[in-house]
Amino acid sequence: MEADRKSYLNVENLNVSYKQNHVLEDISFRVERGQFVCVIGPNGGGKSTLLKALVGLLPIRSGIIRKEARNIGYVPQQLRIDAAVPLRVDEFLSLKLSKRRIWFGPGQTRTTAKKKLEEIGAAHLMNRQLSELSGGEFQRILIAYALLDNPDLLLLDEPMTGLDARGGMSFDGLLHHLNDHIGMTILMVSHDLHLVEHVSDQVLCINRSVHCHGPPDQVLQPENLSKAYGHLPGLVSGDGTEAFIPIGKLK
């Protein structure tokens, strides 16, 4: 019962279908307060679908999603925005901060936006246009946007995809900061098994259904991964390519 009280997210026998395909089958797991849980699995295995179902972007066929967290922040998978859009970071954040129906610029929301950007080390991006940001910078802004209403649980969909090595490392630090210092509970989809090994408390390996679930040193074992992926995946480097380093060597 104690574990239930601490649980921020409880998923039981979740089934999600898209058109006639069963994308997720009987997914069950739990995320507890303060945990950093990573979702791994092959492409097309339903990782992003799981996150979208959790935030209500996709309908579920059956199962239960019990959310104890008051507020859930969601960071979608996106690398950049069209250069035709001149929206500035402060303007983008004010779309959420401004409670007025009629919006015409950031106005007084700038102070709150600046504080939130300072929290994640991105205050220098305040006056930049979204279309000018690098992949890593844009991801930080999407995280700042998700953090604006102080969520208890943050869902991140492959935030490291397309980041260069430097961007990846600084991003790694940001995730540590959010989880360790702010105490944010995080559920993150990632291809980067090296990152997953370093940041997560729990790893959920899915390929339509849950293949394994547990601490990273138990889940990130060659036999588990080859079963889920159909082959032994290599480490994913910062630019999204596989580095062909057997996972077993990590342990």
Next chain:
Amino acid sequence: MWDILQTPELERALLVAIIAGPIMGLLGTFITLRGMAFFSDAISHAALTGVGLGIALHLANDVYGPGMQLVLIVFCCLVGLMMAWLFERTSLRADTVIAFSYSGAVALGVILISQLKGYQSLEGVLFGEILFASSRDVWMILGLSVLVLAFLLLNMKALLLCVVHQDLARIAGIDIRKLNYLFVLLIALVIGFLLQQLGALLISGLIVIPAAASRMVATSFRQMLLLSAAFGLLAGVLGIAASAQLNLPTGPTIVLANVAFLIVAMALGAILGRGKLVRSGTSQLDRV
């Protein structure tokens, strides 16, 4: 120069430009950001069929009359909704839907009009005649502008969030489908209303060019909106003044005034290092 404008026709034309110019600039900002420039082009060209149908079915006989305006508004809205429905329900790309809707409707319009004996004036529909605007037209356009302004102000956050990421918009509780259909109806309404004054071939340019010019120099979305409205207003007024002074066709002169603003904005943007089309090492053509 202002003496030339002291005729009732020019006064009304000027009023239309002052009211509609900024509104088209504002609307154009969202149309360009949403990648719908060709959508508005297709609706305006398809209106040729509306003209043909209006005359053939005896709904309207005068190309510039209020009956024809009503026919055009209804027809443009129907074409817009049909294209939006096809975008949604088929796996065809938007540009493909636009291409066949556009050429199909133009072909049908030309055939219809060619069969109408004794009827020859396509020119008025193609290029419009802002000098024929009546007092009633001015009031109607003022009402339309209030509607457009209210829609954009009330839905600006939703429209912008959809441009950034549709999932974020959905999570914010925005009904994207409803918003898309309403936006399409708004574009169709503006085109249907203003087609008689601004012409099927020109109206889309008048919507898109001020927004494109403002993007070249704007450093924020708010700036883009304000500059786009300002360019729409100034190009309209200068275009009418120039056409009166130089005895040139009014609609095309307004379009050329807009193009002049665009060229100046591009030059200014290049000097200030703003508004580059390419930011990430890939050209616009790479996306095609």
